Each structure stands twice: as structure tokens, then as C-alpha cells.
Amino acid sequence: MTHIRFNIPPRTGREQEYLEQAIQSGHICGDGTFTMRCEELLEKMTGTSKALLTTSCTQALEMAALLSGAGPGDEVIMPSYTFVSTANAFVLRGARIVFVDVRPDTMNIDENLIEPAVTERTRAIVPVHYAGVGCNMDRIMDIASKYGLKVIEDAAQGVMASYKGKALGTFGDFGCFSFHETKNYSMGEGGAILVNHPEDVELAEIVREKGTNRRLFMEGKVDKYTWVHEGSSYLPSDINAAYLLPQLEDAEKINSDRLRSWNRYHEGLLPLEKAGNITLPVIPDECSHNAHMFYIKVRDNSERKALMDHLGNKGIMSVFHYVPLHTSEAGLKYGEFRGEDRYTTCDSSRLLRLPMYYGLTDEDIDTVTDAVKEFYSEQ
Numbered sequence: 001m002t003h004i005r006f007n008i009p010p011r012t013g014r015e016q017e018y019l020e021q022a023i024q025s026g027h028i029c030g031d032g033t034f035t036m037r038c039e040e041l042l043e044k045m046t047g048t049s050k051a052l053l054t055t056s057c058t059q060a061l062e063m064a065a066l067l068s069g070a071g072p073g074d075e076v077i078m079p080s081y082t083f084v085s086t087a088n089a090f091v092l093r094g095a096r097i098v099f100v101d102v103r104p105d106t107m108n109i110d111e112n113l114i115e116p117a118v119t120e121r122t123r124a125i126v127p128v129h130y131a132g133v134g135c136n137m138d139r140i141m142d143i144a145s146k147y148g149l150k151v152i153e154d155a156a157q158g159v160m161a162s163y164k165g166k167a168l169g170t171f172g173d174f175g176c177f178s179f180h181e182t183k184n185y186s187m188g189e190g191g192a193i194l195v196n197h198p199e200d201v202e203l204a205e206i207v208r209e210k211g212t213n214r215r216l217f218m219e220g221k222v223d224k225y226t227w228v229h230e231g232s233s234y235l236p237s238d239i240n241a242a243y244l245l246p247q248l249e250d251a252e253k254i255n256s257d258r259l260r261s262w263n264r265y266h267e268g269l270l271p272l273e274k275a276g277n278i279t280l281p282v283i284p285d286e287c288s289h290n291a292h293m294f295y296i297k298v299r300d301n302s303e304r305k306a307l308m309d310h311l312g313n314k315g316i317m318s319v320f321h322y323v324p325l326h327t328s329e330a331g332l333k334y335g336e337f338r339g340e341d342r343y344t345t346c347d348s349s350r351l352l353r354l355p356m357y358y359g360l361t362d363e364d365i366d367t368v369t370d371a372v373k374e375f376y377s378e379q
């Protein structure tokens, strides 16, 4: 029987070789050669002033929250339709979360609902580039500069994607990438923080190294290495970086392979959208996406359940995610929804993600689209 997995972590071939080199080098702690090489490639890919590898995107977000200065009494605006880490990072600083609605076409924060949610307590805006499709960063940066707000981009899903030709993660003060095994580029668990203003780099390096000026010391810029600021340990082992490096070296190849899959799904499922059965994702003109996911929206939650069962019976794994944070136990405690929930709850309950990974074959994509079509022909 067919078995089509939802995700297979990316691998491009040189992982073993680089891991062996890392082991042989005798230096496997953080900030080794492979970490530096990954950071240089990320800087080249994105144009940011400094990329620092972290142990996860969750940790990159926590670092960014700490660096943003958000604390008790502050409010941070973000979509409710996101992963828990987006909110947790700021809750850990004592800030309160203000959730606003998403746009139905991209499931990104609705840029027109941010300004009405701003108060004198607002400290930061956290756009999440859902599915690797950019939020309206022009509008978001305008609001941020008008009210003097920090912007932290949750670009966990946005590696190699851009808005108006500029890499996601490079618009705000900080951008956060994920290299979890479910993401486009992976080191098992891992991430990176993009520090977009050169004047923030020194403090970011201190915070990442347990609040010490170790990097400055290593570079000979201070003669003693001491505790100078709040911080934690956010740096991954060089072994993890050795696993990530080959994928970053082959980033174009991975990206174009995923886009091919995405386009084939889109083409294959278009007749169902035209027939009014499903809704397909929209890529706004100013966005160049990275095919992080392929999702469809069906009529409602019970249809989603039935379609998932139908696909499951054919050996095809499909998944959904994100219970809107404002309805969750912690979300109710640490945040509030501001404005009307027109799309967050409704659309998240009818969104279904289809298998998507580097190396997914045309044949498997056709099997999936045929199975979806069959489901609707039987309705």
C-alpha cells in the first residue's frame, strides 16, 4: 500500500562527511568552524548584518524578546494563529500578549488591524511569516516607526523567502529562523537570530554567551572575560551546525525542488477550487515564497476530519496545527484578543496541510491530489 509521509527531514548528501570532520577536529562546542560557516552563508543569503546560530527558533525568539527590552507592563502584538513559542518568548519577560486577527488569504497577521490594537503600553510587533509567505512588511514597519515599536519577525518558516526582494527576517530589529527537522533546512533542533542593526550585534553576542563578553575577549577586544549582562546559553554544538551546513550550501536546490512540488499541487488542485470545493493559498505579488507548506482550506472542521480520514485510509498523512493561542489555557491567562476574531478560529479549524518535503516526487503529489479529488467526487 502507498505510504506518503507528511515530512521527511532534508538531507543533501554531505552531512556525514561534515559530521566526521567536526568530530575529527576535536572541537565540538559552540561557535566552531561549522557554526561560523553557517552564519556566513546565512548573512550572504539574507543580507543581514549578523546571523547567530541558536539551539532553536524558540531560543532565537527568547533572545530577541530579551534584547527588545519588553517587560512587565508592556504589550506585544502578534497573531493568535501561530506556534506557542512566538508568545512564550515575551511571556517569559513578563509582557502581555495582544492577539489580532489574520488575513484569510495568507493566514498572516492583518496589517490593518495592528494600529487599532496599539496603546501606550505597546512595545513590539511580532509578525509571523506563515508558510514562508511574507507579511505586509511595508505597513508593519510604518506603524512601528510611527509609534516607536520594536519589530521581531518570527521567520521560522521563512528561510529563503522574501518580500519585495528583501529576505524575510531582515525587516525588523531581529528575525528568527528555525532549523527544526520539520522546516525547510534542518539541524534536528536549531535556529538562528538575524541581528539587523549593527549597533545591536555586540549585545546580542553577549546575551547569547551567558551574559559574558566572551566573543570580545576571543577577538582580543577586552582583556578579561566577565559577566556583563543578563543572558543565557543559546549556542548550539558545532556538530549540529555541521549537519546544517550542506543544506545551506544547497539552499537553492532545496528551494526550487520544494517550489516545483508546491506548483504541482496548486495546478492539480485548481479544478477543485474552481468548483468551489476548497480554497488554495494565495501568494501576494510582492512575495516570493519558499514552499514551506502546502495547505488547503475545506468547508469546515467536520469536512476536514472526513478528508483526513479518507487520505489516511489511502496511506497519506495530512496534518493540521495551531489551536489559536487566545483560546488556549495559557493564552487566556497571558493575553487577550483585541478586535474581532473573524478568521483566526474559523479558518484554522478548516485548514489542512498536505505532505511537503524536499524530494517529494511528482508521482506522490499526483497520488495525493487524486485522493483529494476522489473525496470530493464522492461528496
Ligand SMILES: *Cc1c(COP(=O)(O)O)cnc(C)c1O
Residues within 6 Å of the ligand: 055, 056, 057, 058, 059, 082, 083, 085, 086, 128, 154, 156, 157, 177, 178, 179, 180, 189, 190, 191
Ligand atoms: C517551528 C516554529 C517555531 C519554533 O521553532 P523551533 O526551532 O522548533 O523552536 C516558532 N514559530 C513558528 C511560526 C514555527 O513554525
